[in-house]
Amino acid sequence: xxxxxxxxxxxxxxxxxxxxxxxxxxxxxxxxxxxxxxxxxxxxxxxxxxxxxxxxxxxxxxxxxxxxxxxxxxxxxxxxxxxxxxxxxxxxxxxxxxxxxxxxxxxxxxxxxxxxxxxxxxxxxxxxxxxxxxxxxxxxxxxxxxxxxxxxxxxxxxxxxxxxxxxxxxxxxxxxxxxxxxxxxxxxxxxxxxxxxxxxxxxxxxxxxxxxxxxxxxxxxxxxxxxxxxxxxxxxxxxxxxxxxxxxxxxxxxxxxxxxxxxxxxxxxxxxxxxxxx
Numbered sequence: 036x037x038x039x040x041x042x043x044x045x046x047x048x049x050x051x052x053x054x055x056x057x058x059x060x061x062x063x064x065x066x067x068x069x070x071x072x073x074x075x076x077x078x079x080x081x082x083x084x085x086x087x088x089x090x091x092x093x094x095x096x097x098x099x100x101x102x103x104x105x106x107x108x109x110x111x112x113x114x115x116x117x118x119x120x121x122x123x124x125x126x127x128x129x130x131x132x133x134x135x136x137x138x139x140x141x142x143x144x145x146x147x148x149x150x151x152x153x154x155x156x157x158x159x160x161x162x163x164x165x166x167x168x169x170x171x172x173x174x175x176x177x178x179x180x181x182x183x184x185x186x187x188x189x190x191x192x193x194x195x196x197x198x199x200x201x202x203x204x205x206x207x208x209x210x211x212x213x214x215x216x217x218x219x220x221x222x223x224x225x226x227x228x229x230x231x232x233x234x235x236x237x238x239x240x241x242x243x244x245x246x247x248x249x250x251x252x253x254x255x256x257x258x259x260x261x262x263x264x265x266x267x268x269x270x271x272x273x274x275x276x277x278x279x280x281x282x283x284x285x286x287x288x289x290x291x292x293x294x295x296x297x298x299x300x301x302x303x304x305x306x307x308x309x310x311x312x313x
Contacts, residue, residue: 098308101243101261101292105303107209107235113224114202117141122220122231129212129236137230141203148196155189162186211235234303241272241292243309247281250288253311259292263307271295272309 117139124130165182168174214232224230241261245253257274271294278289292309294301 098310099243099245101241101307101309103239103263103301103303103305103307104242105211105234105236106238106240107211108214108303109208109233110229111136111205111231111233112227112229113137113139113205114226115139115141115144115199116226117144117203117224119218119220119222119224119230122216122218124213124216124231126213126216130207130210130233132207132209134207135204136207136233137205137224139203139205139224141200144196144199144203148193148200151189151192151196155186155193158182158186158189205230207233209235210237236299236302237297239294239298239301239303240275241294241309243290243292244285244287245290247286247288249311250277250281253277253290257311259309259311261292261294261307261309263301263305265302265305265307266300268300270298270301 120138120140121135122137123134124136130136162179162182162185165174165179169176169179211233214234216231218224218228218230253274255274255277259272259274260269261272262269272292273295274290275293276291281288
């Protein structure tokens with residue numbers, strides 16, 4: 036029992052120290068970010084909620100470290116196995132929605148499509164002949180049903196091959212840039228294996244972590260400005276989404292903001308400081 040009491044006292048002391056530390060962190064002086072704050076701090080760690088100048092009271096400007104991320108990042112891969120005929124875009128190249136990113140050599144699939152189409156045409160003709168013979172009572176009803184079933188199966192095979200041939204060209208789903216090419220022309224593309232990674236650079240979002248106390252006034256649509264370190268410019272933005280839960284340890288919440296207008300000079304991965312007007 037004596038050792039249990041000592042352990043309880045020790046745990047209480049640790050908890051008291053942790054509580055005092057958290058209180059000291061959230062009582063950081065308000066104001067602009069410190070001059071010696073690293074402008075290129077990697078990632079967004081939970082400690083970002085104590086960024087210099089983080090405002091906790093309504094009416095003061097709040098400064099929070101942010102990171103730019105792409106709204107959409109897609110890993111392009113082929114749905115079929117075929118040799119790559121062409122990859123017109125290289126790392127860093129920009130493209131528009133609908134442009135061809137990957138062309139596959141589908142001569143074999145195209146030949147199979149022509150064969151399926153020929154068999155479907157023959158099946159339809161046979162079906163018509165059997166229907167006429169049935170009217171003359173020259174064949175039984177079962178023969179007509181078999182001809183109809185064969186015609187439907189042939190049509191399904193044509194539809195399947197048409198869908199396969201359409202997969203020989205992969206088009207861009209949005210405006211963006213090539214982040215990484217993982218394959219080259221004349222290389223065999225395996226189904227499901229990455230060929231390239233693309234990012235949507237036209238719709239950038241701002242990721243940040245703010246104190247949960249800010250939820251008293253921070254709502255979707257709230258305006259803010261963000262100064263991006265890499266370009267040294269300030270851009271208007273607004274809160275798009277607020278996280279669904281508060282971290283119980285750090286008492287912070289994830290916030291996502293969106294730029295009010297397109298900024299071609301910005302790229303995913305850039306970082307900076309967000310300032311909230313309240």
